[in-house]
Amino acid sequence: MSTDAHADRMTEVSDKFGITPEDYMLPARHMINLLDPDGTLRPQDKQGTEPGHEYPLPSPARLMEAYSALVTGRRVNDQNSALVRQGRMAVYPSSHGQEACQVAAALCLEEGDWLFPTYRDTVAVLTKGVAPMEVMTSFRGEWHCGYDPKAYNCAPMATPLTTQLLHAVGVAHAAKLRGENTVVVAMCGDGATSEGDFHEALNFAAVFNLPVIFFVQNNKYAISVPFSQQSAAPSLAHKAVGYGMAGERVDGNDLMALMSVMTRAVRLAREGNGPLLVEAHTYRMQAHTNADDDKRYREDSEVAEWKAKDPVIRIQSYLDDAGLLTEQAAADISQKAEAVAKTLRDGMNQDADTDPLELFEHVYSSKTPQMAEQQALLADELAREEA
Ligand SMILES: Cc1ncc(C[n+]2csc(CCOP(=O)(O)OP(=O)(O)O)c2C)c(N)n1
Numbered sequence: 410m411s412t413d414a415h416a417d418r419m420t421e422v423s424d425k426f427g428i429t430p431e432d433y434m435l436p437a438r439h440m441i442n443l444l445d446p447d448g449t450l451r452p453q454d455k456q457g458t459e460p461g462h463e464y465p466l467p468s469p470a471r472l473m474e475a476y477s478a479l480v481t482g483r484r485v486n487d488q489n490s491a492l493v494r495q496g497r498m499a500v501y502p503s504s505h506g507q508e509a510c511q512v513a514a515a516l517c518l519e520e521g522d523w524l525f526p527t528y529r530d531t532v533a534v535l536t537k538g539v540a541p542m543e544v545m546t547s548f549r550g551e552w553h554c555g556y557d558p559k560a561y562n563c564a565p566m567a568t569p570l571t572t573q574l575l576h577a578v579g580v581a582h583a584a585k586l587r588g589e590n591t592v593v594v595a596m597c598g599d600g601a602t603s604e605g606d607f608h609e610a611l612n613f614a615a616v617f618n619l620p621v622i623f624f625v626q627n628n629k630y631a632i633s634v635p636f637s638q639q640s641a642a643p644s645l646a647h648k649a650v651g652y653g654m655a656g657e658r659v660d661g662n663d664l665m666a667l668m669s670v671m672t673r674a675v676r677l678a679r680e681g682n683g684p685l686l687v688e689a690h691t692y693r694m695q696a697h698t699n700a701d702d703d704k705r706y707r708e709d710s711e712v713a714e715w716k717a718k719d720p721v722i723r724i725q726s727y728l729d730d731a732g733l734l735t736e737q738a739a740a741d742i743s744q745k746a747e748a749v750a751k752t753l754r755d756g757m758n759q760d761a762d763t764d765p766l767e768l769f770e771h772v773y774s775s776k777t778p779q780m781a782e783q784q785a786l787l788a789d790e791l792a793r794e795e796a
Pocket residue numbers: 529568569570597598599600601602628630631632693697
């Protein structure tokens with residue numbers, strides 16, 4: 410495709426909204442935010458929307474579905490953190506505080522679409538439909554991915570930063586070549602946007618006009634590195650224009666705004682308008698993982714400030730006021746969340762049936778002398794334990 414052809418395509422897309430190609434690609438001047446922290450629907454002129462950047466409100470039924478997934482997501486995060494404290498799991502990168510992003514990333518997709526998550530996206534993977542104990546397999550140190558990616562259209566949760574973005578672009582490219590109408594959501598964090606693979610994935614997706622939504626959860630930290638030391642761009646959403654794609658900034662603790670922005674992004678991508686970058690502003694409420702002490706690099710007051718913007722309380726207040734969250738509905742939703750937490754507790758409290766020697770399989774086709782030596786040492790140690 411020639412440069413002119415790309416310019417023509419952008420003009421065609423922006424014409425649909427009656428704005429210039431630059432205004433289509435640049436994020437709206439203010440972050441999209443539909444609900445105030447107390448759950449009040451903001452007046453139109455305060456929503457951050459502007460001509461060409463308008464967002465239809467999700468239907469009550471869709472909001473209730475998303476709220477239910479949100480409540481389950483919070484319960485799962487807190488259950489898993491408790492299991493770590495009880496020694497049943499070695500490590501868990503909690504998305505406590507980011508659950509609205511997690512839910513929207515999965516629910517905006519339709520059948521046949523693909524999700525490419527990271528280690529922090531357990532709740533998104535669950536919301537995509539992966540069975541709870543299958544999601545936890547790798548955190549348990551049991552087998553590699555733990556679920557069949559093709560059965561769920563959900564890639565393994567990537568720990569190497571941004572490798573999954575390249576895989577996501579590859580899947581979208583293959584689907585396009587096959588004439589399939591597949592949309593791909595590829596997730597990553599703020600820190601991950603500094604990786605070379607992030608650049609390559611975005612560039613390839615834009616040049617080949619692929620239906621990928623790059624969904625960046627800007628939770629303000631990459632382990633101990635604050636966002637101020639991560640990027641000098643006006644926002645991460647602004648990076649999109651450099652690749653020739655549209656960028657959006659959305660309040661990542663506002664479930665209503667996220668559902669709206671992500672559903673629109675998926676529709677635009679499916680209609681052949683190319684990739685989009687959505688930056689969700691949220692906050693990592695807990696330490697990076699249980700292996701990290703966040704008190705060494707941030708103030709309690711900062712965490713408290715974000716607690717007041719909790720995504721669960723915000724949408725709950727809205728649904729309550731709108732008369733949607735009846736006592737019966739709340740009880741059903743809570744029961745559903747408890748059932749998932751119980752499945753996790755019961756599953757995690759059973760010892761994993763693993764062979765530590767499997768560690769050495771599938772690394773190299775023929776083992777290095779060092780690996781063979783380490784394998785023999787471990788085999789010897791295990792035999793002594795048994796004796
Ligand atoms: C290629 C690569 N480099 C370094 C790491 C080590 N590492 C793990 S998580 C992390 C920080 C990532 O921060 P961010 O992208 O903001 O995601 P968050 O953990 O906040 O969700 C780093 C540097 C890694 N996993 N992969």
